[in-house]
Amino acid sequence: MKGRFQAGIIVDFQDLITRFTFDAATEFLFGSCLNSLDAPLPYPHNYPVNEHTTQPANAAEKFSDAVAAVQIVTEEDRAIVDSVLEPIVKEALRKKEKMKLGEGADSEKDEENETLLDSLVQLTSDPVVLRDETLNILLAGRDTTASALTFAIYLLCEHPAVFKRLREEILQYVGPTRRPTYDDIREMRYLRAFLNGKLSVKIFTTNHHSSPPNTFGVIEVVSACAVRYPVTYSVFKMHRDPKHWGPDAEAFDPDRFLDSRMAKYFIQNPFIFLPFNGGPRICLGQQFAYNEMSFFIICLLQTFGTMGLDLAAQPPDSLPLPEWKNGAGLKAAEKVFVKAHITLYAHTSSSSPCPLPEH
Ligand code: HEM
Structure with missing residues (x-):
């Protein structure tokens, strides 16, 4: 990014952040990062075409594009996704077999570094179940966080006063170069309010068990007389409803998570804020996502002091x-x-x- 900016070329944040969340998710899930951030960044459409601007996609990019496309379901994309996931699952099963025979290397026995896939193979050896579960969580963890961060950057560009205040907090708690710790992230109240404010106006994840994927969640309700029936609800609309959030419900305003509106609306009824859903099926990656988003924003604002949209590009x-x-x-x-x-x-x-x- 620094190189690009120094050359006066814009960066497509949605592309960049999707690579970041993809690499973070594959490292966390499989223990092997697919390094999509290593591929060259794309050039904007209004940049002159030359040999640098037209490089073929590398394997990680192809996989990442196929993961995006597979949500619309094509055989070809599914084959690309499977060709990457199947060897990873095979390797995890091989490791499990070696462990059973007592042949595993010490580094492979390290529980601290156990990935989600390592845990899953303890429960089943069915390669299809393992492949589908890991893809499911990759989808749950990559695009959600990428979307949240993309719109976070968009809102920061559109709200310079919020950008300034957030950057001041970052420099006060973490300084200009230090790597942020979990404790830093926990203490930074404005950063959390910013993320919540962003999640409340620009969040849109469909309920994972609604089928087909749609703009609403569907829950099954069991009534007093034990009749099961589906109830449809829209988190997207709920987050903008003046009935729940007051007359300025539509405004992006992180302070609503810090000032008297917090007690008046949210504490009275925490179920008005459901970016991660709630109850027994609450997002399992919520803390991971808050840490990942916080880490990204801290490092970004440590490095860059201004930000803006380039509509022409x-x-x-x-x-x-x-x-x-x-x-x-x-x-x-x-x-x-x-x-x-x-x-x-x-x-x-x-x-x-x-x-x-x-x-
Ligand atoms: C800003 C980022 C994220 C948002 C907004 C988000 C949102 C959600 C929502 C709304 C649900 C509930 C769906 C339902 O009702 O069935 C959910 C479930 C889930 N999420 Fe997330 N998520 C995020 C990040 C992540 C990450 C980073 C991971 C994993 C690394 C993850 C893993 C999961 C899993 C495994 C479930 C299923 C939980 C269950 O059904 O028991 N999510 N997420």
Whole structure:
């Protein structure tokens, strides 16, 4: 990023952050990072074409693109995804067999460094179950966090006062160069309020057990007379509802998680804020996601003192439709074409077509 900025070239944050969350997730899940961040960053559409701007995709990029596409389900993409996941699962099963025979190396017995896949192989040796479970959690952990961080950067560009205050907190607690610790992250109240404020106005994850994936969650309710029936709800709409959050419900305002509005609305009824859902099926990766997002934002703001959107460099099809200007609320002010599949994302021609419901 530094190199690109020094050369006066913009960086596509959605692309960059998806690589970051992909590498973090594969390291955490399989113990082998797929290093998609090593591939060269793409150039903006309005940059002159030359041999640097047109490099073929590497294996990690192909896998990452296929993981995105496989949510729309094509045989070809599924084959690319399987070709990467199957050897990883095979290796985990081989390690398990070696352990059983007492042949495992000391480094392989290290419980501290045990990955999710290491734990799963203790429960089953079925390669299909293992492959599907790891892909499921890769999907649960990559695009959600990438979406949350992409829109965090977008909101920071649009709200310079928030950017300034957040950067001041980061420099006060962590300083300009130190690597942040868990304790730093725990103590930084404005950073958490910023992430919550962002999750409340720009979060859109569909309930994993709703089928097909849609903009709502579906829960099964068992009534007093033991009749089961589905109830549909929209977290996206709930987070913007003045009935729950007061008259300024639509505004992006991290202070609502710090000032008297916190007690008035949220503490009274914590179920009005459900970016990670709640109850027994709450997101298992919630703490991981908060730490990952905090770490990314701290390091970014330690390094860069200003941030802005370059609308001319944005792919033309990622710009909001002209008629949105006449829309109501947040929609009229959008600078990107916000769309949704399982998560919210900024549309580009490579992303899938699924229009977002009216704000
Ligand atoms: C900002 C980031 C994230 C958001 C907004 C998010 C959101 C959610 C939501 C709403 C659910 C509940 C779905 C349902 O009702 O069935 C969920 C479940 C889940 N999430 Fe996340 N998630 C995030 C990050 C992560 C990460 C980083 C991981 C793993 C590393 C992860 C793993 C899971 C798993 C395993 C479940 C299923 C839990 C269960 O059904 O028992 N999530 N997530």
